[in-house]
Amino acid sequence: MKKQSSFLAIFLSAMILLTGCGTSTSSSPAADPAQAPAGDSTFKVGLEAGYAPFNWTQMDDSNGAVKIDGSSEFAGGYDVEIAKKIAQSLGKELVVVKTEWDGLVPALTSGKIDAIIAGMSPTAERKETIDFSDNYYKSNLVMVVKKGSKYEGATSIQDFKGAKVTAQLNTFHYSVIPQIEGVEQQPALDNFPAMRVALESGVIDGYVSERPEAVSAAAANPNYVMVEFKDGFQTSEDDTAIAVGVKKDSELTQKINEALAGISEEERTQIMDAAIKNQPAAQ
CATH class of the missing domain: 3.40.190.10 (Periplasmic binding protein-like II)
Known part of the structure; x- marks a missing residue:
């Protein structure tokens, strides 16, 4: 029984030594394609x-x-x-x-x-x-308003004089609002869902957007209308x-x-x- 135990211990030691050697000579991660980022x-x-x-x-x-x-x-x-x-x-x-x-x-x-x-x-x-x-x-800039509001038939941005208007935070959409004389520019909002909620609740009269988003807003909610302008915002090519x-x-x-x-x-x-x-x- 002693001899068998000794033989087993020697065999296990040899296997551990072989395993350790195998690890030390394996390919480095940089050379292995499987390790590529x-x-x-x-x-x-x-x-x-x-x-x-x-x-x-x-x-x-x-x-x-x-x-x-x-x-x-x-x-x-x-x-x-x-x-x-x-x-x-x-x-x-x-x-x-x-x-x-x-x-x-x-x-x-x-x-x-x-x-x-x-x-x-x-x-x-x-x-x-x-x-x-x-x-x-x-794309061109437009305004999104509620259906039936006095701004629905606007053809010029100046038709929004006195209106409460906003746009998305840190976008050029917000920077053009002062082009409307007498506008009540509201604080910018983080995203378009928030602006739609503000419009629905009457917190704002309209928000500045690009045509595709406005088309989507009107398609998603029949209470929204897209207003396109004959006399619109002054923008640069890079803006639009x-x-x-x-x-x-x-x-x-x-x-x-x-x-x-x-x-x-x-x-x-x-x-x-x-x-x-x-x-x-x-x-």
């Missing part, structure tokens, strides 16, 4: 998922929606469809990172995301911090354009531009029309 194969895109029809949140993957990273929810909309095409062109897997509007640029500059595809305009102020791709959409935000001097800029060049104007219109049609009723 996971981010190399993904294209991480930040968006609010709350700005229909550009982007929204839904509970399933219908109509091509993409799962939101770290969530059971999905993101759909025009931005998501554009992001899918860019990711395909890059040969990478699209990862949607749901991010509050004010957190998008910090998320990009910190490396949490690779790009912002969120209905963002390439304004001069933003260009001081990040770079932008070529435009992937252009929409582009992909990337880090300063990023090599992604040229690659994204190549992907966008492959999407015709006709296809972009079709994508937007489908987004307006497919948006969730609540958004």
